[in-house]
Amino acid sequence: MPIKTKKNLLTKTSLKNPQKILILGSGALKIGEAGEFDYSGTQAIKALKEEGCEVILVNPNVATIQTSQGLADSNYFLPVTVEFVEKVIQKEKPQAILLSFGGQTALNCGIALYRQGILKKYGVEVLGTPVQTIIDTEDRQIFSQRLASIGLKTAKGKIITSVAEGLAFADSQGYPVMMRTGFALGGTGSGVAKTKAELQVLLKKSLSTSPQIILEECLSGWKEIEYEVVRDKDDNCITVCNMENFDPVGVHTGESIVIAPSQTLDNHEYFQLRQISMDAIRELKIVGECNIQYAVNPSTFEYRIIEVNARLSRSSALASKATGYPLAYIAAKLALGKTLPELKNRITKETSAFFEPALDYVVIKMPRWDLDKYTRVNVDIGSEMKSVGEVMSIGRSFEEAIQKGSRMLNNGHLGVIDDQLLKFSQAQLLQQLEKVSPRRMFIVAAALAKGASLKKLNQITGIDFWFLAKLKNIVDGYQKLQSTSKLTKKLLLSSKQLGFADRQIARLRSQTPEDIRAKRLEQGVVPVIKRIDTMAGEFPAQTNYLYMTYLGSISDHVPNPKEKKIIVIGGGPYAIGTSVEFDWCAVNTVQTAKELGYAGVMINCNPETVSTDYDTSDYLYFEELSLERIQDIYDLELSPVVVSVGGQIPNNLALPLAKYGVPLLGTTAANIYRAEHRQTFSALLDQLDVPQPLWMEATSMDEALQLGRKMGFPILVRPSFVLSGKAMSVIESEAQLIHYLDVFDLNIADHPLVLTRFLRDAVECDFDGVANKGEVIASAISEHVESGGVHSGDSTMLLPSVTLSELVKQRISDSAAKIAKALEITGPFNMQCLIVDDLPYVIECNLRASRSVPFVSKVTNHNFMSLATAAMLNQKPTPVSQIEIPFQAVKSPQFSFHKLRGADPITRVEMSSTGEVAAFGQDMYEAYLKAILSTGISYPQRKAVLVSLGGLKGKLSFLKSCVRLQKLGFTLYATRGTAIFLYENGIEAHRVSKVTEAGRESVVELFTDHKLDFAVIVPGAQKEFTVENGATIETDGYVLRRMAVDYGIPIFSNTEAASFFVESVYRYDLEDLELKSWQEYLQSKNNNTST
Amino acid sequence: MFIPLRRAFSVYMIQKPLTPAYLHLADGSLFEGVSVGYHAEAAGEAVFSTGMTGYCESLSDPSFAGQILTFTYPLIGNYGVPQPVKLHPTVMANFESEKIWAHGIVVSEVATEPSHHQLQKTFSQWLIEQKIPAIAGVDTRKLTQKIREQGTMAGKITFKNTTNWEPAAESAAPNFVALTSSKVVKTYDSPTPNGLTVALIDCGVKHGIIRRLLEAGYRVIRVPWEMNPLDIAEKIDGVVCSNGPGDPKQCGATVQNIKKVVEKGVPFLGICLGHQLLALAVGADTYKLKYGHRGLNQPCQDVITKRAYLTSQNHGFAVDKDSIPKGYQEWFVNLNDGTNEGLLSFKQQIRSVQFHPEGCPGPFDTQWLFDFIKTA
Secondary structure, three states: OOOOOOOOOOOOOOOOOOOEEEEEOOOOOEOOEOOHHHHHHHHHHHHHHHOOOEEEEEOOOOOOOOOOOOOOOEEEOOOOOHHHHHHHHHHHOOOEEEOOOOHHHHHHHHHHHHHOOHHHHOOOEEOOOOHHHHHHHHOHHHHHHHHHOOOOOEOOEEEEOOHHHHHHHHHHHOOOEEEEEOOOOOOOOOEEEOOHHHHHHHHHHHHOOOOOEEEEEOOOOOEEEEEEEEEOOOOOEEEEEEEEEOOOOOOOHHHOOEEEOOOOOOHHHHHHHHHHHHHHHHHHOOOEEEEEEEEEOOOOOOEEEEEEEOOOOHHHHHHHHHHOOOHHHHHHHHHOOOOOOOOEOOOOOOOEOOOOOEOOOEEEEEEEOOHHHOOOOOOOOOOOOOOOEEEEEEEOOHHHHHHHHHHHOOOOOOOOOOHHHHHOOHHHHHHHOOOOOOOHHHHHHHHHHOOOOHHHHHHHHOOOHHHHHHHHHHHHHHHHHHHOOOOOHHHHHHHHHOOOOHHHHHHHOOOOHHHHHHHHHHHOOOOEEEEOOOEOOOOOOOOOEEEEEOOOOOOOOOOOOOOOEEEEEOOOOOEOOEOHHHHHHHHHHHHHHHHOOOEEEEEEOOOOOOOOOOOOOOEEEEOOOOHHHHHHHHHHHOOOEEOOOOOHHHHHHHHHHHHOOOOEOOOOHHHHHHHHOHHHHHHHHHHHOOOOOOEEEEOOHHHHHHHHHHHOOOEEEEEOOOOOOOOOEEEOOHHHHHHHHHHHOOOOOOOOEEEEEOOOOOEEEEEEEEEEOOEEEEEEEEEEOOOOOOOHHHOOEEEOOOOOOHHHHHHHHHHHHHHHHHOOOOEEEEEEEEEEOOEEEEEEEEOOOOOOHHHHHHHHOOOHHHHHHHHHOOOOOOOOOOOOOOOEEEEEEEOOHHHOOOOOOOOOOOOOOOEEEEEEEOOHHHHHHHHHHOOOOOOOOOOEEEEEEOHHHHHHHHHHHHHHHHHOOOEEEEOHHHHHHHHHOOOOOEEOEOOOOOOOOEHHHHHHOOOOOEEEEEOOHHHOOHHHHOOOOOHHHHHHHHHHHHOOOOEEOOHHHHHHHHHHHHHOOHHHOOOOOHHHHHHHHHHHHHO | OOOOOOOOOOOOOOOOOOOEEEEEEOOOOEEEEEEOOOOOOEEEEEEEEOOOOOHHHHHOOHHHOOEEEEEOOOEEOOOOEEOOOEEEOOEEOOOOOOOOOOOEEEOOEEOOOOOOOOEEEOHHHHHHHOOOOEEEOOOHHHHHHHHHHHOOEEEEEEOOOOOOOOOOOOOOOOOHHHHHOOOOOEEEOOOOOOOOEEEEEEOOOOHHHHHHHHHHOOEEEEEEOOOOHHHOOOOOOEEEEOOOOOOHHHOHHHHHHHHHHHHHOOOEEEEOHHHHHHHHHOOOOEEEEEEEEEEEEEEEEEOOOOOEEEEEEEEEEEEOHHHOOOOEEEOEEEOOOOOEOEEEEOOOOEEEEOOEOOOOOOOOOOHHHHOOOOOO
């Protein structure tokens, strides 16, 4: 009997495309939700536009590519919350919605829209994975049951509500057990219990604050493996990539070093887990992309499914960049009903999208933390995410890739071996490994160098022998470089193959990096260019995707020096202060260059970006942003380089690249340096007659005190050389200055301390400009809500400025014009001023694109990067005359304090926000409300506020707002001093005890009972920096602020922002906020100019 | 829970100083590396495989007989080589045969300190034990691109770079099928019998195929490549023709036997070489691919249901889809290059696939194919 050739019911042709589709973005960058969602959202929009759909995007993240001109048809810079999205649906009437491209934010909003029946009400179809699947994967119990029904194993666990119940579970399951609280407030609730006694203690403690607790079998020490799975509506299914974590289970995958593909799974295990992944995704009926995480017992190959993310995730962005497979783009097509076999592989353009990439290289992702930017933060790494960015490195060996990755982090490492750590003894290093820290891998390498055995290190860390042995190879190479008398060609080559940088070799050989480079070039020890083609070379593919390696004899790609092209250095890893805005600048530079007939060569190493997408540049080097590697690339490409669009990393390379003979586009390296170098720049300002705050340098404590007295306090102090930059502080008195110098133990004899007069209560503003041959051709002045002393990255910015007079604005513009002319600026620049008595004092000027460029470009509707690129390419861009903005835009910072256990949520001279949003409105209050509501703060509903104001100044500046709050019918709760102050000023406030005070209604209840809308807890000015060293001063305020964060209560630690919020709430109800797209705001502008 | 620690079994150190080794290719090119296997010269057809795992399965796959195999994945040997386990005195449980069939190996890097809970020896130890030479330190991507552009070609691993090697004037390639096939009839019973018996024509069968047939419940009678399965005394319910090395046109006897099977209408499943032999038996033609399909990620689509599958493949020849005779149709097609991946009879339970439904190494998306006998 012939095989049944049943008419196939699966392959109906694709559904007719919905005409109008709504996409939800992820909002501001925050810890756990970063640039990867700009990548996924941007790809999704492109995929939908190709199918002829009209795309509506709700995303308040102004710094993203996805919210730029030419992508979505309508952009709403509004909170991704049910209230606002419902209104957008009501107005736009989309036929369908995509939920899986905007991270957890979009998913949560989508679930709420579904649960509240809003999607049904307006007849909006959810494309891709059904909402019920999403809900099921988010609910541990249902998730486990569904997978168990097809014989798949998840971590055994149980929700318990009593100690007895917990002990019973542990008895049945065996120790150790992992305990997690349902609501991880205060973060005190998770831990591992090895014995019954330990569990009893943990349960008692946690059940006192949390009504329910999850107990799970403890999988720590198991291997953590991930698969990225794709499925279409016809049930075709592939796994695009698998990945193995260097750090075993117990460390969040976002905090782990991750390698692709897996290294220690054999064929059977690899394909067994692959099959399970496909079985799971089929059972869950996911359409599109998902990520599945496993714990695998290293000695038995038992496995547990830890979780399934039914959406694009950080790992999918990584997998996409690691393999070249355009996951987000394909996922969007699948959501529209396309099938994998009918889609083309966008990389080869020849083969089908139904395939699994074969890698002929290894990829390593390393997280980047910035914990030292925060005060009092808990620095242990574990199951919660704290990293703010990541890098991805590619090599033909593990050693090469991990050494590259170490340098890409841009935090001072020359490679895996950190000379600073070699000062410790083996015992000390092993001790440091008892807790997981951001430096774990470096400490392991140092311990290996000190003779620790692989076995010992495996016992302590659980890291697989394979990884440890690889690190040992690097250590051996290091020691060989140290001990071998002659640096032969062979040794040089093998060292480069182990990933050592010229700088590190130079240091070990007591030579200069230039010597090593010269020697390498002379002996022909140079890297080759290899191409990533998703097929391991099996098929010819002209992809743009390149990396460099010393493990190869010939380049896949031979650059043509005659081609008209430019090299753009990207922003590197996201960190505090360097974020998606620089990616926006880099992408726009390449796009403009393309329009002007230049091919774009992008160099970047951050997988969470659009700049590293397959369709952004003509040539993409996924490479280190080190001087050495850029020299290597330049030597082959021989094209001019743009250093002014990727933030501080490329900016710092200007001078050394120029010295190497690299032609830079735009402002000269010498002039960039003149702006960077404090003395030179200061002298220039004097010469130009541009006011600047008084500043001086001190090389001893006596001198510092003398200068301090002379200048008058407060002063802003910072060391002229400091790696992490955490030592910048505002000093109020001599005593504080002494204390400061004690605490930081700075070597100011060698690196003088810079003292600057601190202009208190000055209005701060940002001047963003583009100049062409010294002439300013476009500019925008944004005013800060917070006065000087709060880092500009943490400030709320108003554009157009609100309080600045025409005179002041003119003065600012004049100063900028003078500087632009003197430094012969061509390209983007940013100048910051403090305004006192109508006089703008210039505090800084960077001859590169600033954080606010995407903001000013979108608000003014003049793409500053396009203008800058045209200027840099000598295309004589037409100057933009006076820009009129007939609406108000506000940019607000997004903080991630809730992810950083223990961190004091205050804003200081050092930046601490992780992202930003912007919103538009008819005035600054309306725009501000939309912006602030986009950062996770809700419109006040409970009508209750806690106020705790440090210092008289703080109290006075918030008094008016308290009156407002009272008028609005708010209940005010206040701590002792504040309550008395308010009483004296005729405002009634409930006095609550601080945590350390006894007797009164405890402030704790306000938090635990969720009585508050928000809290205003302002530190006294006197105590600004003393929290740095963990001193006890300000303990009460700190505890209150921290509790507010842990209980999810919005907190203001700055009275200016708090007052602004109160005033906005006073003027606008939630219903009053206008629902207009960006395009509509810009339209109103055109109308205005025409009338 | 106590997790016993596993570390690399004794560290096999590659002899120091490293011995240089060379790969000479027929086009005169020379690749230099270091010896990481047995110290003996070996010649063969230079091919590449893109699998990222599965070196134990690949090297023990008889279809690689006579070839110098390049792995495109740069790190080979990471999880070492396990202790061989036998499912049956003549069927391996964790290898595809009892020995390495490839003549030589070319890699970028070999793990000297592998790590795995089933690890028994290092990759290099295994090669030395099996007397197989190997070169590491080669730009395998460059080599792959060369083979892709110029097609597979003769090559030789040597330990001197001085001699200009030229492939011996092709004295008709050896018949690797005869070499790899079992010489005698062997019978295996399934632990979970389904009452059906299949004859398995062994053209160099991968033990994975035997394992899958046994798992499916068949009693398996493995017969030498030249034997007519219909000559088996027992009643057989179906015939499977296995994979195997080389040019299908060297297996004239098997083609004749398959013709008889087809004429009799006995349910038939051909795998890889078995697919090509069925094609020849029903009058279709085969040809040599420029550089073959060797990897674990070959996408194939069922042309009837449109369902797509990821498949494991290892073949240098293909069936010419334009030569498929009446009564048969193309069953699967390769989504990468459109080549034929399967044959299907309209009337009979006769079919074949170019890929390996058993995986080993690779995905087992198409394992259901082993359920090829439909009983009424």
